Amino acid sequence: MKTYKDALAGKCPFGGDRIGGTEGTPPTLAQWYPERLRVELLARNAPAANPLGDFDYPAAFAKIDLDALKAEIKAFLTSSVEWWPSDYGNYGPQMIRMSWHSAGSYRIADGRGGAGEAMQRFAPIESWWDNGNIDKSRRLLWPIKAKYGASLSWADLIVLTGNCALEIMGLPTHGYAGGREDAWIADDATYWGPEVWDPHHIESFDSMTMRDKRWRGQNGDADYDLEHPLAASHQALIYVNPEGPYGNGDPEASARDIRITFTRMAMNDEETVALIAGGHAFGKSHGMVKPDRIGAPPEMAPLEAAGLGWHNPEGTGNAEFTMTNGIEGSWTQDPTRWDNSYMENLFGHEWEQTRSPAGSLQWTPVDKNAPRTPDAHIPGKTHPLMMMTSDIALKVDPVYREICQRFMSDFDYFTEQFSKAWYKLTHRDMGPRERYIGPEATIAPDLLWQDPIPERDYALIDGGDVAALKQSIRDAGLSISDLAFTALSAAIPYRDSDKRGGANGARLALAPQKDWAVNARTVPVIERLKALKAEFDGQAAGGKRVSLADLIVLGGVVAVEDAAAAAGHTAPVPFTPGRRDTTDELTDADSFEWLRPVVDGFRNYTDEHFEAVTQGRVAPEQLFLDKAALLRLSTPEWAVLTGGLRALGANWDGGKAGVFTDRPETLTNDFFKVVTSTDYVWAKTDEAGHRFTLNDRASGEAKYEATRYDLIFGANNQLRAVTEVYAAADGEARFVRDFVKVWDKLMTADLFGETKAPR
Template structure:
């Protein structure tokens, strides 16, 4: 009888059809990434496109508006207090399980690049779906399928998961702060986000105890001045959401755990009070599962056998669920009332002394020393009780002096604790949604919160055609160069990132701290000052004036190259105030490296191992660009002289929208020589004469060195490419200037 080849054969590089194959449909090795691990994967710009989305023709906001939200919430709440035989609910309540699902969906968010978070329901796809820390979240989503099936495309998985988390809190007596719909689902796995340098065998059994290789993402040791987590990472280890609950490297040290907690939660945009509120609030509910040793548990969803139908972590012990459930290896509950909102977690943590013990699975945890301490009921067996449980990461809140002070304050004021957890949960689950213009539904709070980067109401009348024309002439009357105007406008807009919808030109935060003080923006300071006067005289916002000035620069540069163009301009931007700008979190938008402006932070290699060109690709991705848009935008910015230090223009006619950048990069008569041993700076020489022409960076040479980018550059560098280049540059320029305008566009 013919049998299908095992994945062991495929992973070993054996083609099921005989012979070797280059990453065919069967998922076999070697792939391009196996053969060329340092290859710049430009194709990532085209993932998750319209072709992957079966709902690309649907208006999600319109579809969501058809939902009777109270009725949907009632259905979710009824489901939460049921139980099914194939995955029974703890304590007859799925609420705690669904809180964990929603938390872990949102908890991947990281402030450094805005990636992660609940916004696209990426918990459904690899690699996040199969992280050890997400054990059994696949069961939570499968339990929700009947509700998702009923409402179909009217509610995304991303919205449903967060809404279910809110409903779970509410049925257990917790007053949530609010809920907003508007998250759009992704439709394919994320193979582009950098989650860390570790290489973990996801086919093998794992546990928190196995996660001890921290050297690659951490520098120094806990307590050292140089102890830091590599950027842009947020979790303490690969396959975790936050920290190892057993302590760093499962060492059981609460003080060291507190250090990791502060760093990781800080990287996820939470301050100390929000951190305590989330941990203490979340652990008021449910239990942890560690009934079975990790090496008995089957592979995660992405490696599970076909007949598992997308469910992973098969548990062969006993019933495989209920009292035999294995999730993170730690066993027990924090409170005697795991389905009720109360202050028992903090009261227990501080009332009792705790000693280290081991779970049935062998994980390190803590139990009260006092035998008279309250006990917690078994989640499935009537009349059975267990000692309370704390994790090392819980004890950390007691030993860290700052966390302890916050806990004691919450102990004395339960209402303050409730409000703090309510707002922190809202922030956790909505942090990556961007401006409130994207929020949908009847439960959106009216309050503007600092982390939402609020904007004021307009104070200027929209510019009509005549007003726009007058303002353009006033801009030209300043005598500012096209290069300076374009550099300033682009600097205002380039902070946008599609990951969490932060940044962009609306608000003119280029003129405010901290953005005005970034080294890469110093060139813009006198330009902004001059344009402020133009805006005041023209009755326009500074934000609109900065963008319009860039449009003027592009039009004049195109004219100098022999092309008459009208650069699109959509007014209506407003000017944010310093008080509306959350300086500590906005500081994270400062670029480590920005290839568009040929800027790289001096100590880049000390902060991240990622190369400048990889960061350049990453920024193009965050701007939502395709490869042709990336190439066209860079070539135009180089022609306009929009470089931080003047390198990489490759032209003697800066301010003319020429194709000189491309023709120089593609010229076979020129050769490049490294100017430093690391290969970060280069000199262009004539092959025959040895004459030095230009200096460049890796962010310039990549457009000739990378095959896919070079192929696009050849289109613009050809004899007939000039008009196409100007057209394409104008289009992508407008796209970047409009990236954050959710007030006038859908999405």
């Protein structure tokens, strides 16, 4: 056994030959088995990581005097400290960048990223090259955060500081809502891209390798597209390389990248131009020192760096020596005032390529008599204006150019559009308006990207109504399987990442969801439930009505209770009324298309385009795990929900795959018993290994059909450990109890505010 004495001699007592190094140390589990299913990711949100326990953050934030807090932030913004001086005596532009980069990691494909949990504080995001020196911005804000403690999350403070910065520089903002709760551990689950990168130097990017891994086709080709679900054009960036794709300096190619990436961030062309032009109205870019002189990012910095990264050894290491993305200069003559000079400069001058002191490609006016911008720290010194390749892209792309000209001709309209786009950028991942907190939360009207649902203007059903409706559903002749499948299909699109999807709103009955192949079974059920709704609404007293959304969920309650009773278990299923129905006009069909599943292991569904979308890089069960994570399920909940759905016969096509029972529509633990049994031999029935039969070991007879989504619960050791609990002789009662809990969790996942039942 190695001892502490060995450690002092340079030998680590816990394995390996060096303390603090990697040479000679054993590989990690991920390195040993890179294709393994990382089931442990479902435990990353364990309560043990949260030092606040059951603290009611929304209630605490609501008590903050927002005006007083904003006044403190604004006073700080116009100050300066010696260890990190403010540019132009104003931290505003620096804080806008912090807020933007916190929110800008959002992507519409899976709702991950965004400002919602302040993940900017942790690896890998905190150490992305594009977030250089943002660690300083958060450290500057620590005194304010410390004063308010648990009542003010980092996530809320980061966004609010960006809003305050815009306001002190003259932009009327579109409002602000609090309610974002901080995460407490690094995100080791989100897939940010396939590349391996050197975090010290941007030059280490290999352009062709990066393109081959992240992009399909060549820039300009008809099939040029970004790997699903990614949004940023390069690893370690928020949007695009400001020097053009892979630093090629091509504005037209940059415009194509911008359009793809901003669309993936849920922004249309006008919002894209508004954000770029509006954001670049402020501050400057920093590129005074060669990248190879800059130290490691925070996650790799030495202990004495106190958690800060990117040490700059030149001069003071900050102020006029600051290095962030390598580009040096400002876009406007007054970088701390909201005006239209960015547009006027972009279109009022011809621009030529040049290099920054750090060697990065940028653009300066051809006309040497063009207006100049003041130095951020040295009084009386000026510099040529600067544009990035991604700025010139707005000038050369015909659609972006037309939008820019519209903004130039109507500054008030530009102001309004930038304000609204900023509001969307910083609130896009918050979900329904019920989660918004604070006196400014209702300044802006409901917007389509918030997935609005009309307020209830009728009396809510009570316990007696619920009992009568349940009986009406039972009398309607709908099967347990169809009722369970329809309720599941309404709820399963929910993703906790950005709080979109779910049963509330009854969007299952609207385009595009009603037209998805995976939802075909729900169409006749929805029509029958609509008839029951019309009947109830026409007869109910006291102005009561039942929403279709509630009725769909109530149908699922009936299915689960009756299936449990058929198995000999009395299992009342909780029901929380209060869901409302929305309309086609209030549904952004294009954005909801991003919720269409490529894989839905819960309904045993694989889209016909699975191979094309994933490009052969991921196994179906990996996406099944990903969906479980987006639903915020634990490992036992994932297993229980899947096994219960198979017992209910809730496959998308009504098929038999995974229905390991001779008692369908009965809530038994047969699925778990079969998948852990040695009585069967598993045999592939297709070359890809997606479908199987379970053959009786003694007779060779094919007894059951299965998919990878079924058999992973017996093949993966972590999942099998859980599955065995429910397969055991004493497991069925536990399974029924746990299934009811996870079913209710799924059906109420998208209820917030007063509608959410206490647990």
